[in-house]
Amino acid sequence: MTEPTKTKGGILLGHSTPHPFSLVKLSDRTSVQNLLKTLLDPLEPFFSPLKARTKLPGATAVRFDQTASEIEGLCRPLWGLSCLLAGGGEYKGTEWWIEGIKNGVDEESKEYWGWPRDNDQRMVEMCPLGFALAVVPEIWQGIGEEGQKGVEKWLGNSVNEKQMPDTNWLWFRVFANLGLKRNGGRYSQERLDRDVEHLDTFYRGDGWSNDGPEGIHQMDYYSSSFAIHFLQLVYAKLAGEDDPERAEEFRRRAQKVALDLVYYYDEEGRSIPFGRSVGYRFAMVSFWGALAYADVELPAPLTWGMVKGIVMRHLRWWQTQYDMWSPAGTLTIGYSYPNMYMAENYNSPGSPYWACLAFICLAVPETHPFWTSEEQNHWDVIPPAKALVQPGHIMTNVGGHCFLLSSGQACSYPMKGTHAKYGAFAYSSAYAYSVPPGLFTLEQYALASQLGLSDDGGEYWKTRRLSKSQLIQKNGLPVLESLWSPFPDVHIKTYLIPPVAATPNWHLRVHRIHAEGREVMTADGSFAICNERSLDGRYLDLYGTVTPYEGTSPKVIGNYDLATPEAWAPGRDGAFAVSKGAVGIKALEEKDAGRTATLVNADPNSNLVEARTTIPTLQGTIKKGEKVWYVSGIYARPKGKKEKFLDGWEKLPKIPDWLKEEIANDS
Known part of the structure; x- marks a missing residue:
């Protein structure tokens, strides 16, 4: 704002x-x-x-x-x-x-x-x-x-x-x-x-x-x-x-x-x-x-x-x-x-x-x-990270912001926006969560730090609300696992992996999705970020074209102009936005070649802190009966000099060996 x-x-x-x-x-x-x-x-x-x-x-x-x-x-x-x-x-x-x-x-x-x-x-x-x-x-x-x-x-x-x-x-x-x-x-x-x-x-x-x-x-x-x-x-x-x-x-x-x-x-x-x-x-x-x-x-x-x-x-x-x-x-x-x-x-x-x-x-x-x-x-004086067993959170204060990974709590009743308030994967002090101002298309669902699935071509989206979750240890490090089914015949296992010292601006979000009974579109969103350029408050332009060290990649296009080629990039290239810091998302798994990256202009007033936001997002389609692994790297750097906001963008986080082995052995 x-x-x-x-x-x-x-x-x-x-x-x-x-x-x-x-x-x-x-x-x-x-x-x-x-x-x-x-x-x-x-x-x-x-x-x-x-x-x-x-x-x-x-x-x-x-x-x-x-x-x-x-x-x-x-x-x-x-x-x-x-x-x-x-x-x-x-x-x-x-x-x-x-x-x-x-x-x-x-x-x-x-x-x-x-x-x-x-x-x-x-x-x-x-x-x-x-x-x-x-x-x-x-x-x-x-x-x-x-x-x-x-x-x-x-x-x-x-x-x-x-x-x-x-x-x-x-x-x-x-x-x-x-x-x-x-x-x-x-x-x-x-x-x-x-x-x-x-x-x-x-x-x-x-x-x-x-x-x-x-x-x-x-x-x-x-x-x-x-x-x-x-x-x-x-x-x-x-x-x-x-x-x-x-x-x-x-x-x-x-x-x-x-x-x-x-x-x-x-x-x-x-x-x-x-x-x-x-x-x-x-x-x-x-x-x-x-x-x-x-x-x-x-x-x-x-x-x-x-x-x-x-x-x-x-x-x-x-x-x-x-x-x-x-x-x-x-x-x-x-x-x-x-x-x-x-x-x-x-x-x-x-x-x-x-x-x-x-x-x-x-x-x-x-x-x-x-x-x-x-x-x-x-x-x-306190360590920069801690796993909290009771709430099912992994807390971190690295990479310039204080945030938590969440196993997926749920309110006792399905209140308005409950999936955003409890079911998102990450919650940040620098990038507040977003709630849906409407019930059609990604712009209205505003899927910040959420995975959405649609079986109707992208009008209605289902996200994580109820899940069976646990805090586990992998090679001595905490990982959150949750099992959830947005549709009765679509089953997902999600791993949330906190940042490591070598890549403090990245955390990993991993989904094993079995679209057993239907074809689904998927949309995996990063944190939401202010969609205003410092020059005059208008929407962000392509990175560096109008204001130095500010903008998006790929180009932000007006809402619903989904057929515009400039709005899309390969999933491995990812999508990012730089304004009040930088956020982004990339597809890291080699088998994940089918996803593409874009910026979703969330409807105004969806985010708690910033009235106008954009959400770097990976999108894909899973055919009926298919099993896929999505490994997403989520980037966030909210502090520092503008010219440094993307310094960690090209230094990708490593996929842990235990995860590589599980993906390779999954039939």
């Missing part, structure tokens, strides 16, 4: 005034307090007359009712406000929320929130409300005796009698009860204990909890910063005296998983986008602030300076994402810019304020080493 104009007065959002969020110079606790206030201030005009609801810009419908959407808009910012107040800070609008809570639980009020039904979204918003009551006694006191009775009924009695999804949602009921308990209100200890015990069955080992019971493989940011680990740590802090053994166990798990989670954050402050709900943006780092809040002793080699560095660099990176705001200054649904294609069916205009989880660090005392330490870079 085009960088805004920079002036002496600050960073301009396009041609308008700068958002205050981008202008706060982050250095210490006070500056982070000020950053939070730039999120809260724009909410003021959107409070209802009695302050019990907040209707934010963006009249979008969600799977729950409008009242619940507006409750969400009120309660989610409480994550930030309550942390600010619990840490001794002040905010001018605190009374808005106190008045809103009081009127929202009043059954006689015109703005009464309504009793929750089974599996009601209101239960989600009970979590920040329960947390706020637990850590800010002034809120409980401020709503008065009648308000306290209303909260007891709405927050306690109703939720304890209702069904909830068998996921991280159960933590929300725990905190509803915990908020009441901390204030002497009526609550259910029996329900609280039963929920925590059941949530413990989600634990899988190595510090990781799954977002659901057996049979689901879903370990994304909900397993760490959005819900489970975050809330385990807050529980350990708030309920540790009553439940000391479990509190200590939660701290131990956090110590273990921290050594894995540290791999998801690069030196520039970016997190690797992976999974659903990434529209919660900077909530991706809330786990790290929660470590400090829960008084966890850090495992070596991590230091509080490294933890502080992860959080502060992350917030600074988001300060550079100038297009994520509405004209009113509120957060939008999207990632680096407003984007409904990547939104879940539960993302209302108030939904992005779950991002306020990141401000748990403000509840940490200013004397804690989180605040007193100098920022450090964790990549100075």
Whole structure:
């Protein structure tokens, strides 16, 4: 996306005034307090007359009712406000929320929130409300005796009698009860204990909890910063005296998983986008602030300076994402810019304020080493690669970017774009994943880091969603294997092989495809990259013809002009694009001569970070009954001088001997 104009007065959002969020110079606790206030201030005009609801810009419908959407808009910012107040800070609008809570639980009020039904979204918003009551006694006191009775009924009695999804949602009921308990209100200890015990069955080992019971493989940011680990740590802090053994166990798990989670954050402050709900943006780092809040002793080699560095660099990176705001200054649904294609069916205009989880660090005392330490870079001390058994990821930080190879997790239900959010082969902090804005042709499917197969000539494409996967060792090195069938009679085995020191900008993607019952077209995509030339923002030209060290090979042709010879190259020559770094793909296997290389101009707004992208892609056709091996080299180099971006393009990665042998012996 085009960088805004920079002036002496600050960073301009396009041609308008700068958002205050981008202008706060982050250095210490006070500056982070000020950053939070730039999120809260724009909410003021959107409070209802009695302050019990907040209707934010963006009249979008969600799977729950409008009242619940507006409750969400009120309660989610409480994550930030309550942390600010619990840490001794002040905010001018605190009374808005106190008045809103009081009127929202009043059954006689015109703005009464309504009793929750089974599996009601209101239960989600009970979590920040329960947390706020637990850590800010002034809120409980401020709503008065009648308000306290209303909260007891709405927050306690109703939720304890209702069904909830068998996921991280159960933590929300725990905190509803915990908020009441901390204030002497009526609550259910029996329900609280039963929920925590059941949530413990989600634990899988190595510090990781799954977002659901057996049979689901879903370990994304909900397993760490959005819900489970975050809330385990807050529980350990708030309920540790009553439940000391479990509190200590939660701290131990956090110590273990921290050594894995540290791999998801690069030196520039970016997190690797992976999974659903990434529209919660900077909530991706809330786990790290929660470590400090829960008084966890850090495992070596991590230091509080490294933890502080992860959080502060992350917030600074988001300060550079100038297009994520509405004209009113509120957060939008999207990632680096407003984007409904990547939104879940539960993302209302108030939904992005779950991002306020990141401000748990403000509840940490200013004397804690989180605040007193100098920022450090964790990549100075941790190895550049690690295989993570539980999530099924191989993490690497080589070749200029932090990325993961994924065995193929899956959400428990087929949400919008689930194959892109969980089933892609690689996820990068530099090149975010892409979601499909439509259901016809490759341009709409936007198959970044995915293999697509079509049996209808290229209109509909099937990708990896459900798979049987495992982390294996080949000659002492980690490799991911997955078995999947996009059609009942087309069977694929995929190997994902991480970079090696000799060729750090390449990783290997290998597919053994048996088109048992039908002919299929295939499309194997690299990372998506910005499709704008630096000269004027227009689409990229043939490499080097207009702007030095920038462009594509072969030539990018307008969408759907598939018969143009200049748009194609032999698969062994590959395809690449150079703009903000370089990405590309080549066919490496000698038997893979049938594939050709091209650039797919993905439909706009498919990528999370770059609104206009192109995807170097290898395409081929497998006849009915054929077995083929596709060995693709995926190139990526996002950092350095432009003239160096393609320095590794001609130095091809070697195909491992074990793979050559398997291909040769396959009948």
